[in-house]
Amino acid sequence: MRTQVGIIGAGPAGLLLSHLLHLRGISSVVLETRDREYVERRVRAGVLEQGTVDVLNEAGVGHRMRREGLPHHGIELRFGGAGHRIAFERLVPGRSITVYGQQEVVKDLIAARLAADGEVLFEVSDVVPDGFETDKPAISFTRADGERVRLDCDVIAGCDGFHGVSRPAIPPGVLSVFERDYPFAWLGVLAQVPPSAEELIYAQTDRGFALHSMRSPTISRFYLQVPPDEPVANWPDERIWAELRTRLETVPGFALTTGPIIEKSVTPMRSFVAEPMRCGRLYLAGDAAHIVPPTGAKGLNLAVADVRLLTEALAAWYATGSTDLLDGYSDTCLRRVWRAQHFSWWMTTLLHTFDSDDAYGRRLQRSYLDYVTSSDAAAATLAENYVGLPFEDVPADIPAVPPAFPEGHRP
Template structure:
């Protein structure tokens, strides 16, 4: 086979890239290790920045999101027995977030690609990158039926996540990897229960952090700060709900609704960036290039930002043969990546408890929370980063 862009990974980054390229008349083939059912049911992020929403709408894949997504115009910071609302409509007028599950974005993108005759191949194994340093790279793989395949292309996009094959395909010594592992994890659950709040609640308590989120008017999403090596089996439903109540029912009049837990898991907390995000004709996007702790809700949104830049650069390449924008891809993406890294680190350290903290450190946290919730300038900084900074002309 031959195509213009070979894409590894059918997550939001790979699928959106394929769709945006299609709109520019550029061919691509997407290779995905998992089944279609698996990627459409994989629960991940659910908070979409304003720029992500705008991108999906402009690409013609936002109709269901606009109909079923939940726009939020603020979040609550809950600590010290009180709730404090960060009001987006006042601090960043005209910008908000939309709660719409990543798996729903994936479903919409797969439907759009298949409806347009796109080549998306699931259950593809043994994908390997070859000759990435040349202008004739190619991929080898094994189809679901065992047939061995080869895909020749002009460019390879590695959109296969943190544990994928793309980044390890880059020779040792080329990348500089920056990493921070946090001394806790998140225990996340999905429950069949109406949300107890109309907006997300970020709760800081002496027992640890908790987050009340949602996926729909009938489905709620919750997270608890736990030990990094926590055993999920040690958390039966009763213990999860008891701990959520202890961390969230800290303000007068708030009662947490409970229901059937339909999914649970433990997510490690880490920050990671690989620089540069490219090698020859291999370009990394999304989690293949960077990871953020989920506190700032930036992972999916950073993937969309990467793909926007990469699409413009590829459009220039195939329009007139210019490689200038492609050569500057990593340089264009990294400022936003590091801004998101800092914001995610800041939110994480502001709201979580650390075993190493003493009374002095805890008082510093409270002092800064008081500042954020009382200062117009500090609140605006949180709000504009949370809803997402406007896109710049990164490829210029």
């Protein structure tokens, strides 16, 4: 097989990259070890930054998002028996978030790729990226029917997540890794109940953090801070609802709507960055290169920022032969990644209980919560980072369709 860009991973990063490249006239093949049903049902983040919404709309895959997504113009910080709204429309005019599940984004992207005759190969196995330190990279893999295949390409994009094969394929000593584990996890709950509030509620309590979110007018999403090794079996439905009530029903007049729980899982909290996000002609994007705690809602949005930039860099390379954007890909991405790392860490430390015996730490936490909800300057910083910083400018005059290169020759 032969293509221009071989993409490992059919999550949001890999699928969006493939579609954006298609719009620029660049061919790609996406390889995914899971089956299509699993990929489309995998529940992950649901908060889309303004920039992510804009990219999906500009790529022509935002029709259903505009119809079914839930635009939000603020969030609530709840602590000390009161709720405090961070008003995006006042603090960052013209910018907001949209609640639309990651699995829905994936469904839209798969449909768009298949409608354009894009190659998305599910249920492949034994994926091995190779030759990326030369000008002849390739990916070997086994098809679902058992046939072993070699995919020759100009570039490999590793979009296969934290546990994928792309990052481990990079030789030892190339990457520097920065990471932090947190002393708690999130118990995530998907419930078939209408949301109890119109916007997300971030609740800080002495018993731990809680988040009220939503996926649709009939499906709600909740999170509870729990110990890092907590078994899901310890949380029957009745205990979950009781704890959510305790942590969320702290404001007069607020009542939590309860009902059937359709999914629950425990997710450890981690911060992770591997840099540079490139080795030769292998480029890492999304969770393959960086992980953030979900408190700041940045994971999916960082992946979109990565592949947006990688698309422009590849388009410039194919169209003009210039490697400037490709050479700057890692540094440019990492500026945004580290800003998101700091914001996610800050939100996490602001809202979670780290040590129940640390009275000094709790007073510091309360002091900053009071400050961020009483100072427009502090609230504007939170709002600006939450809705997403603007993308860095890239050249707007790159030709849409790259010229054909003679056989055996690439820039």
